[in-house]
Amino acid sequence: MDKYSGKLAVLCQSLSDKERSQELADRLDVPLYGFVGKECPESFFLSWRDGCLKLLDKELLKKGGLVVDIEPRNGEQRSWPAPKQDALAQALGRKTKTVVDATTGWGQDSLHIFRMGYDLLCIERSPVMAELLCDGFNRLLAEDWIQTLKLQPPQLLRGNAIELLQTLNTLPDCIYLDPMFPPKRKKSALAKKSMVVLRDLLGDDQDREQLFEVALKVSGKRVVVKSPDYAEPLGGKPSESYQGKLLRYDVYLKN
Ligand SMILES: C[S@@+](CC[C@H](N)C(=O)[O-])C[C@H]1O[C@@H](n2cnc3c(N)ncnc32)[C@H](O)[C@@H]1O
Known part of the structure; x- marks a missing residue:
């Protein structure tokens, strides 16, 4: 079925x-x-x-719906590239140029990474999320600033990153992972509606450890894992960790 x-x-x-x-x-x-x-x-x-x-x-159904939001985040500068100064940018690393977001979801981290000027490739395995992302990236292409700067929205690969990462022709400096972890409580009042719907539709990403292992193998320099602050680090003790609001970016550096 x-x-x-x-x-x-x-x-x-x-x-x-x-x-x-x-x-x-x-x-x-x-x-x-x-x-x-x-x-x-x-x-x-x-x-x-x-x-x-x-x-x-x-x-x-009556109120509206959820879309891939292509607007800059609250407080994000509208210049391009936006300054690389938050916890995510620190976790991606100063020398990083190329990033693969292997768990693109609603594309909110991806679009922030893109707006900071990194060279970004996106992967998403849910066909529904891939359709929504495709629509979001098409809307991005029509934005004035994208046209004026002659930029292209990030490329989206549809499929399982565990397989796709192993077929990349060039190693990205950084692979970014934000898989779905089990929630701390069944329904959290703090959880965003978009994430609640995503979880209800797709469930947790049970194969996240396998994804991490493949990411560590194929990344050029580092893997960054976004985790809820209550979750154990996905790959054991990280090399570095940066604290965000109710979340952490755990960084695993390659030797
Ligand atoms: C928590 S969401 C990511 C949210 C995203 N960081 C954002 O800012 O909107 C996790 C997403 O990763 C995708 N995903 C998880 N494991 C994957 C895999 N192995 N390959 C491709 N996509 C994966 C899920 O389908 C889901 O859409």
């Missing part, structure tokens, strides 16, 4: 989106609906709204 069967559908509420909605439903092998009735078994929906591809759960 397909992994989205009974879980996800595409919702099309505008005639002008009919064709691309049908194509999306075909690509993901899920049903296409014009509305969501009570009897509908799926809990998640992809839908084009306000010019963006959005992920909705039943709670978000």
Whole structure:
């Protein structure tokens, strides 16, 4: 049985989106609906709204939806490249030029890394997240600053990073990992809606240790793991660690 069967559908509420909605439903092998009735078994929906591809759960059906947000973070400078001064930049390292984000998810860390001017490759294995990222990166391409600076959005590889990392032609200076760890408590009031929905849709990344081992093998200089502050370091004692808000960036340097 397909992994989205009974879980996800595409919702099309505008005639002008009919064709691309049908194509999306075909690509993901899920049903296409014009509305969501009570009897509908799926809990998640992809839908084009306000010019963006959005992920909705039943709670978000009326209110809106979740998108790959391409706007700079609060407090981030709008210049390009943005200054490399926060805990993430420190963890990536001063000499790092090339980064692979092997767990791109909603692309929020990736887009921050991209805006700081690193040469970035993104990997995502969830076909739903890859569709949302693709839409986000297309919107980024249309941004004035990207056009003016003649930049290209990051390249996205779809598939399992455990396999894809081993096929890279050049070793990246840094591989960045932010896999899904089990939550401390079942439902945390602090958890962002986008992360709650991601967890409900995909579950924890049970193979994160294997991903770490492959990343350490193929990275040129370092692996950075973002962890919740309560979680044990993924690869044992890190070489360095940088503290963020409720999280840590553990750095594993290669000899
Ligand atoms: C916690 S989210 C990442 C959030 C991301 N850092 C952000 O800023 O939005 C984890 C994501 O990594 C992806 N992922 C986990 N293991 C992976 C693997 N082995 N290969 C590719 N993607 C993976 C999951 O599908 C999920 O979308």
